[in-house]
Amino acid sequence: MTYATRPKDLLAPPVKLDPAFDDPDGILDLIRRGSPYKTLSAVHRNVGETSAGWFRNFWALGGKVVFDGAEPFFYNERFIEAAKTSFNAEVIRPLAMMTNLNLPAPSSPCHLDLPFFRGANNREVPSWMLDPMGYSGLFHEWAIPVASAITWFYDGEGGDFEYWPRGLDAPSVTESPPFSNSCVLADNEYMYHRVGSVGPEKDQQTYEAIGYDAKLELMEDQRWQVNEDGKTLASFDFDEVRISILWKAYCFKNEAMAESYDDHSNDLSTDLIADIFCDDLTKRGHKVSRPSDFATDAAWKELITTVYAPPSAD
Secondary structure (H helix, E strand, O other): OOOOOOOOOOOOOOEEEOOOOOOHHHHHHHHHHOOOEEEHHHHOOOOOOOOOOEEEEEEEEOOEEOOOOOHHHHOOHHHHHHHHHHHOOOEEEEEEEEEEEEOOEOOOOOEOOOOOEOOEOOOOOOHHHHHHHHHHOOOHHHEOOEEEEEEEEOOOOEOOEEEOOOOOOOOOEEEOOOOOOEEEEEOOOOOOEEEOOEOOHHHOOOOOOOOOOOEEEEOOOOEEEEEEOOEEEEEEEHHHOEEEEEEEEEEEOOHHHHHHHHOOOOOOOHHHHHHHHHHHHHHOOOOOOOOOOOOOOHHHHHHHHHHOOOOOOO
16 A cells, blocks of 8 residues: 555644753754854755855764764654654654754745655755745655754844744744753744844844855854855854754654655656646646756756745745
8 A cells, every 4th residue: 555655634733842952061062063064055055055144064864873972862752752742653763963053144034944755855856946846735745744853052132933833824933042952843844934033133144255165163262253265254252153953853653654655665756756847837837848957957947946936924
C-alpha cells in the first residue's frame, strides 16, 4: 500500500518549551566554536542573492551530527516528545540542527521554511526551487511532516518571532525577548512566520554591501566582525547579534508511514516535478517550455519564483 507522506488533515499546533536545553552554557560554547559563519546565500549555494545580514552553519545534517560536541543537543528528548505531541506522531527522526545569526536589521518577510519532499531535496533540485514547490501547493502528496524547534539566545532589542498558527487570515502570535533558552516547536514548512526587526532602529541595515563570500567571525575580544576579502565591513558586540538554534525532525504517524517513506515507492523525480509545474503553468495561461536544466535555466527560475511567490502578511 502507498501512503501519502503527509496526510491532508495533519494538524501540528505549536508547542512552547522553556527551558529548551539542560546545558545552555554548552550551547553558547558551540556557538563560539562555530565561528566563522557563512552567509545564508553561501550555505544554500544561492549565488547572486543577498543574505540581508543573516549567517548560518550546521551542527547536524541528513540525520548525522557534523559538528563535534553537538550530539547531546541534537538528540534532545524534550524536542522529540514535543514533536510527538504536536504532530500526533509515533516515529520521530532528528534530521538537522543549525545556528542562525541575525545582524541588526529590519523585519524579514513572512515565509515558510524550505520544505522536504520524497525524492527531492537540495541535492536533487536547486534549493531555490523548494520554496516554489511549497508555496504552489502542488506537491503536498510528497511533503514530509517536519517539526522545527527554534530556540533563542538573545535578550536585546527587537528580534521577535512572529507566527501565524491559524493561517494568514487569522491573528499572529509573537514571542519577544528576553527569551534566552526558550523555544517554540512548530510546523514551519506549513506555518507562516518571520523574524521581527533586530536591534534599535538606528542600527538596522539591509547589508547590501555584504557579499556572498563574507564571514561573520567572533574575535578574541568577543565582538562579532563581518569580514570579506581581507576587509572588516561591520562590527558588533556579542549580544547585539540575534542567535537562534533550529532543530528539525521528520515526524511519521506510525511505522507504516515511516516505511512508506523509506521504500522510495512514491518518490518525486526531476521529470515529474517539471511535468507538474508545466501542467499547472499552462492551466494558468503561461507559455512554458520544459527547463533544459533546473540549475542553469534562468528563464525557468524567473517564471517559477514569480508565479509561486510567498503571499504577504501585511
